[in-house]
Amino acid sequence: MNITIEPLGPNARAPLAEKFVFGKTFTNRMFMQHWSEERGWHDARIVPYQSLCFDPATAVLHYGQEIFEGTKAYRRPDGHINLFRPWENTARFNRSAERMAMQKVDPEAHLEAIITLVRLEHEWVPYGEGESLYIRPTMIATEVSLGVHASRSYLHYIITGPAGPYFSAGLKPISVFVTDRYVRAVRGGTGAAKTGGNYAASLLESERVKPLGYQQVLWLDAIERKYVEEVGAMNIAFVYGGKHIVTPELSGSILEGVTRDSVLKLAPDLGYTASEARLALDDVLRDIESGEITEVFGTGTAAVIAPVDKLGYCGKDYVVRFAPGPVAAHLYKALTDIQYGRAPDPYGWTYKIEVPGVS
Ligand SMILES: *Cc1c(COP(=O)(O)O)cnc(C)c1O
DSSP states (O other), X not given: OOOEEOOOOTTOOOTTOSOOOTTTOOOSEEEEEEEETTTEXXXXXXXXXXXXXXXXXXXXXXXXXXXXXXXXXXEOTTSOEEEESHHHHHHHHHHHHHHTTOOOOOHHHHHHHHHHHHHXXXXXXXXXXXXXXXXXXXXXXOOBOOSSSOOSEEEEEEEEEEEOOSOSSSOOOEEEEEESSOOSOOTTTTTTSOOHHHHHHHHHHHHHHGGGTOSEEEEEOTTTSOBEEEETTEEEEEEETTTEEEEEOOOSSSOOOHHHXXXXXXXXXXXXXXXXXXXXXXXXHHHHHHTSEEEEEEEETTTEEEEEEEEEETTEEEEOSOSSOHHHHHHHHHHHHHHTTSSOOTTOOEEEEOXXXXX
């Protein structure tokens, strides 16, 4: 792909000069390209980070054709930078595009855009423990029309910004509220796509339970409201007897997390067994009470592993035996060691970006 790189504007800031806030501090540059029926993907550019300007009748603002991704760049001990399984995120971006009737990107061009952007902004990849550069690829429908149909034009852009450690003082457990009042996604719906509407549908319940002391909502399947699906914007896993890790099987309404998949692949090499199964909430609550389930944790790019200390359901708290427990801590260390390049990567999960001037 031919990416035009525009010079920085007068508002460019010195990298990491000020205290950064995840999700609010962004680097000086962004990537963007456009799609039209006549020209396909075109005009790929890295430009100064800037506001976007839209007609009020732009399709995304009305019918929600929007997808995104979340991945990170990690500072290695040798000063170079790692991406973690970026191929998986790229493939998922295209699966999301397909589900939302949007245009797919060329996976190699998308990856090249990420690599070029991170290399240009390499000074923004922080050096602190647990810190990283968050990468947010996005695509939106840009046709100006209130007609209900797949948009005939799209904007694909990538923004990046520094992220602190999700847990600043060790693995701090989260409390989870099990809701059977609302659902996040339904089989046949868009739950397996990373699209804004899934998040919008989750906000009412997650805001309601916050003042009750729960940081996340555990979502059940939408049809029977009986099977465990996801926790907030993370996948969920249960540890039986300190040895066996079980995560809900992909149902069509569960987002296929890269971290979830990495845990499944890593676990056997760390001495655990791992499997996917249809998990009934009743069984899970019973096994938490009996102590057969020793740990519960969420998995996702942001936290990597987020231990859960209790599940609130029907006015009762089911307290998990260990939070954080040894399996969560072990997985967290093993995964982050690979991500940051502190340990060998026998799985071929990392892509190293060479930083100019670092030997
Ligand atoms: C992004 C996301 C996840 C986690 O996926 P990772 O690839 O591990 O970051 C899980 N559930 C939902 C709903 C998500 O949007």
